[in-house]
Amino acid sequence: MSSLKGILIVGHDRKVLHADGLGSDGRVQALATDTSWMEEARTRRLQPLTLDHKSYSVLVLPFAKGDILLLTDIREPVLEFLSSVDFAYDIVEKLLTDPFDAMTVVDANARLVYISPVHEAFFGLKHGEGNGRPVRQVIENTRLDTVVSTGRSEVGHIQRMKGVERVVSRVPIVRDDKILGAVGRVMFKGPEQLMALSERIAALESEVEFRRREVAALRRRTYGLDDLIGESEPMKRLKNEIVKIAPLEIPVLIRGESGTGKELVAHALHLLSPRRDNAMVMVNAAALPATLVESELFGYEAGAFTGADRKGRKGRFEQAANGTIFLDEIGDMPLDVQVKLLRVLQDRVVERIGGDRPRHVDFRLVTATNRDLQVLISEEKFRLDLYYRISPLVIEVPPLRNRIEDIRHLVGHFLDDVSQLHGRPTPRISAGALAYLMELPWPGNVRQLRHEVERAFVFADDGIITPETFIRHGDLRFAGPSVALKKPLSLEGGRLKDIVERTEIEVVREAMQRYGGNKKRVAEELGISRSYLYKLLGEPE
Numbered sequence: 001m002s003s004l005k006g007i008l009i010v011g012h013d014r015k016v017l018h019a020d021g022l023g024s025d026g027r028v029q030a031l032a033t034d035t036s037w038m039e040e041a042r043t044r045r046l047q048p049l050t051l052d053h054k055s056y057s058v059l060v061l062p063f064a065k066g067d068i069l070l071l072t073d074i075r076e077p078v079l080e081f082l083s084s085v086d087f088a089y090d091i092v093e094k095l096l097t098d099p100f101d102a103m104t105v106v107d108a109n110a111r112l113v114y115i116s117p118v119h120e121a122f123f124g125l126k127h128g129e130g131n132g133r134p135v136r137q138v139i140e141n142t143r144l145d146t147v148v149s150t151g152r153s154e155v156g157h158i159q160r161m162k163g164v165e166r167v168v169s170r171v172p173i174v175r176d177d178k179i180l181g182a183v184g185r186v187m188f189k190g191p192e193q194l195m196a197l198s199e200r201i202a203a204l205e206s207e208v209e210f211r212r213r214e215v216a217a218l219r220r221r222t223y224g225l226d227d228l229i230g231e232s233e234p235m236k237r238l239k240n241e242i243v244k245i246a247p248l249e250i251p252v253l254i255r256g257e258s259g260t261g262k263e264l265v266a267h268a269l270h271l272l273s274p275r276r277d278n279a280m281v282m283v284n285a286a287a288l289p290a291t292l293v294e295s296e297l298f299g300y301e302a303g304a305f306t307g308a309d310r311k312g313r314k315g316r317f318e319q320a321a322n323g324t325i326f327l328d329e330i331g332d333m334p335l336d337v338q339v340k341l342l343r344v345l346q347d348r349v350v351e352r353i354g355g356d357r358p359r360h361v362d363f364r365l366v367t368a369t370n371r372d373l374q375v376l377i378s379e380e381k382f383r384l385d386l387y388y389r390i391s392p393l394v395i396e397v398p399p400l401r402n403r404i405e406d407i408r409h410l411v412g413h414f415l416d417d418v419s420q421l422h423g424r425p426t427p428r429i430s431a432g433a434l435a436y437l438m439e440l441p442w443p444g445n446v447r448q449l450r451h452e453v454e455r456a457f458v459f460a461d462d463g464i465i466t467p468e469t470f471i472r473h474g475d476l477r478f479a480g481p482s483v484a485l486k487k488p489l490s491l492e493g494g495r496l497k498d499i500v501e502r503t504e505i506e507v508v509r510e511a512m513q514r515y516g517g518n519k520k521r522v523a524e525e526l527g528i529s530r531s532y533l534y535k536l537l538g539e540p541e
């Protein structure tokens, strides 16, 4: 709270007419009779003053015979603002008269004490005409009376006045826990202005998102291969192949089980190719609904069909201009779409729906599948001619079970990732937990490993992941979808009998995993007796 510390009245002839309190201090009187200090003080209205290390402010009020100087202490934020800003007076005046800052003030009884001129004009009031009247009688749909009684602000409310809508704020003014009144202000001239603002924010947000992706893409450009974690021999071979194949213009088919990282390989191929500065457009061939395939892949002309964009739209091939198109899950593409795709690959032209001119398209084709295309061809579910077109070069992505030494690196990588995402320290993984992970069959490959690591991150106690962290929801050795027996048989060394026995044991173990350790089912499935099964498992009956 400020309080009056002194008064000084000085005449035009610079004589002191009256002094009281601090006003009697010789230093204050010296200033008040200094022409240049007084000139500045008159312009600013409020002048800061420091005496004996204490701050004061001097309010100057000119009158017929001279000037009245009121000295107050300066702790009050308003006075501080007024005395620190040279043009404080003008700011307040601007706030009160600005057409966008229409302001209404009511007292504790919800009676009007002030309406800014622009608001008075809006309501057709003469200057000061509304003052003293209950706000409800003067301003349509006001709620300032409610705000005064509840003491709760209402910000961003829409208020209809004289047939137009305004977005308003209503704020109670409280001093020493007592409501003194309330201030109502127009925040936006109407909801349209607010809409325009929110549209602008949405546009900026999407630009930020776009830039973020761009930055991520730039980062990937440098680290195209480094995104593929793994130092095992199969991974080294894979990376070598990518480096050799990437610069070529020839179509590439990426083959591998689900979750092995085929999409990452496709990215690396694009980023290491001369087309890296242009787009890589991804299409999930399995996810394309039949009704949308054509418009999605080939685009459409303006007004081609009801609901179509007015300007028409480029298809995915056109979007990939001078870049790469990545057709994921190509094995799941419906046959009729395969025919259309074949035409694009042969002629390198697309025709938009509703269009009458073929457009030349320049793209590098990368496809991927986890299906056995040879089988699909023999079942007539995949066209042989299309297969030849897409597969002059084939990259095989190895399953995780063939490169278990990569598990250590992958786990480290995923733990760093997930810790960073959640802003938490990276947990340690015990040697036992790593050994446990290396024993698992990983039918879902790296994707499954990532999910397990993310789950373990959540349940890691004391910043350490142990085998129990993984096992708490069931032993993974006996869980998960069935594993296709694709492991090459180890034929090295030993007599045929030994090889057969090793193989039998392996088959039995895989089946035990598949059926969650249910020996009865395993024996039935493999067509062997239970006692033979026990023998192969090395267990007593």
Ligand SMILES: Nc1ncnc2c1ncn2[C@@H]1O[C@H](COP(=O)(O)OP(=O)(O)OP(=O)(O)O)[C@@H](O)[C@H]1O
Binding pocket: 227, 228, 229, 230, 256, 257, 258, 259, 260, 261, 262, 263, 264, 265, 328, 369, 370, 410, 413, 446, 447, 450
């Ligand atoms: N070598 C790897 N290094 C790092 N992350 C990997 C690796 N391989 C796969 N991943 C991660 O595993 C997940 C699955 O990879 P991706 O989507 O590339 O598999 P995919 O082979 O395309 O699977 P699908 O056939 O099911 O589409 C992704 O989160 C990916 O980042």
